[in-house]
Amino acid sequence: MLEQVGLPQEIHMTRVLSYNIQSGGTYRTDKLATIIEATRADIIGLTEATDPQVAEELAQKLGMHLSMSGEAKNHTDWHVVLLSRLPVKDIQTHVRPDILTKQHLLEVTFEENNGNLLTVFVVHLTANFYKGSVSNRIRQTEMQEILRTMAARQGTPHLLMGDFNAVAPGESIKTSALLSYFLNPTQAYPKQNSDSGAQAELDLAIRSSIRALEALPGNTFLSAITDTASLLYAPSASLELLDEAGYVDCYRRINPHSPGLTYPSPIPAGRIDFIFASPELAPRLSTSYVVVKAAGVAGYEASDHLPVFAEFAL
Numbered sequence: 001m002l003e004q005v006g007l008p009q010e011i012h013m014t015r016v017l018s019y020n021i022q023s024g025g026t027y028r029t030d031k032l033a034t035i036i037e038a039t040r041a042d043i044i045g046l047t048e049a050t051d052p053q054v055a056e057e058l059a060q061k062l063g064m065h066l067s068m069s070g071e072a073k074n075h076t077d078w079h080v081v082l083l084s085r086l087p088v089k090d091i092q093t094h095v096r097p098d099i100l101t102k103q104h105l106l107e108v109t110f111e112e113n114n115g116n117l118l119t120v121f122v123v124h125l126t127a128n129f130y131k132g133s134v135s136n137r138i139r140q141t142e143m144q145e146i147l148r149t150m151a152a153r154q155g156t157p158h159l160l161m162g163d164f165n166a167v168a169p170g171e172s173i174k175t176s177a178l179l180s181y182f183l184n185p186t187q188a189y190p191k192q193n194s195d196s197g198a199q200a201e202l203d204l205a206i207r208s209s210i211r212a213l214e215a216l217p218g219n220t221f222l223s224a225i226t227d228t229a230s231l232l233y234a235p236s237a238s239l240e241l242l243d244e245a246g247y248v249d250c251y252r253r254i255n256p257h258s259p260g261l262t263y264p265s266p267i268p269a270g271r272i273d274f275i276f277a278s279p280e281l282a283p284r285l286s287t288s289y290v291v292v293k294a295a296g297v298a299g300y301e302a303s304d305h306l307p308v309f310a311e312f313a314l
Contacts, residue, residue: 011113013286014086014312016120017041018161018275020263020305024051025058031302033061038294039309042085043110045122047163049081059083069093069106069122079104080122080162086110089117099145107149114314118281119158121150125238127165136235139166143238147245150278157281160247163273163305166235168249173270174261239274248282250275250310251290260290262308265300275310284312 017039025032025048036044036058044064049055052068059066064083070093087110094105109119125142128135150158167173243249251260251274261268277285288310292299299306 012314014043014112014118014314015039015041016159016161016275016310016312017044017291017307018047018122018163018273019044019307020047020124020163020273020303021054022048022303022305024048025054025303026051028302029054029057029061031297033058034297035291035294035299035302035307036083037062038297039291039307041309043118043120044083045120045161046081046083047122047124049079055081055083067091067106067108069104080106080124082106082108082120082122084108084110086112086118094149096145099141105146105149112314116314117156119153119156121146121158121160123160123162123164125162125164125166136166136237139164139235139238140241143241147241153278155280156278157284158278159250159276159281159310160242161275161308164239165272166238167270167272168252168274169236169240169243171236171271174268242276246279247276248279248285250277250282250285250288251308253282253285254288260308262290262306264304265306266304268306273305273308275308277310277312281312284314285310286313287311 017036019032019036021028021032025046032054046055046058049068055066055068058064062083062085064085065088067082067084067088069080088108089111090107090109092107094107106122107119109117112118123142123146125139126135128138146160150160239249251271259268260271262271262273263269275288288308291307291309
């Protein structure tokens with residue numbers, strides 16, 4: 001939970017926030033801005049930034065530069081955005097419709113407070129959960145393309161962040177909690193009003209599953225079996241590629257034993273939102289955490305994802 005708020009901006013750190021704002025963030029701009037401002041982040045990567053008006057309003061409220069990958073044509077185009085209080089030196093949008101199937105890869109280079117350059121990539125990998133193992137292969141192909149793109153920055157400090165719709169190698173999804181969230185309409189967990197494509201895909205996958213799943217909520221034994229079994233099919237192939245390439249999972253480096261679950265925010269079941277630092281940037285990592293609540297606003301009030309924060313020393 002974020003506790004320190006309202007402190008003066010420090011110039012010897014670069015603070016980064018990765019935030020899925022859920023279906024454009026429409027009607028939740030004030031709450032999103034409150035959470036973002038409380039973190040004092042210098043660079044914010046937004047996914048599901050489908051409403052350009054919301055992105056512009058957030059930039060104005062926070063007094064930040066706005067870099068957009070494009071405007072979404074429909075709710076399944078999960079476009080990405082970067083907000084920054086640091087000077088923007090270069091912007092590139094990488095478009096591969098046959099590989100980066102849902103959205104573009106946004107690349108922005110910033111000048112840090114010490115004058116050095118930092119390149120940031122933000123992405124939202126495909127969900128397609130209803131396709132089972134096929135979706136894992138799709139994300140793996142997307143990550144291969146992303147790694148080819150980032151190879152141009154090899155030897156320089158850079159990072160990749162966003163919603164990866166995958167878990168880290170060796171981690172799993174608390175399937176029982178996830179199913180409880182979507183299956184039990186009487187539960188006390190607040191839900192966002194949303195036409196989220198990812199949520200729709202999960203709903204489709206659940207509806208197509210056996211009705212016996214409805215017995216999971218509240219059944220400790222079945223929940224334990226389901227959560228253990230999820231290790232066998234946890235979607236981690238895409239993140240294994242990042243690990244093999246030497247990229248550092250910022251949250252896990254700082255918090256080797258804490259779950260750090262980010263989705264769904266009312267009852268977190270999986271860690272699918274990440275900030276990855278390149279080998280050149282990783283030694284500067286000083287802290288990283290998941291923002292559960294900030295400035296009196298609970299994470300679930302603003303989005304169905306919890307944001308991830310990382311801080312790098314200059």
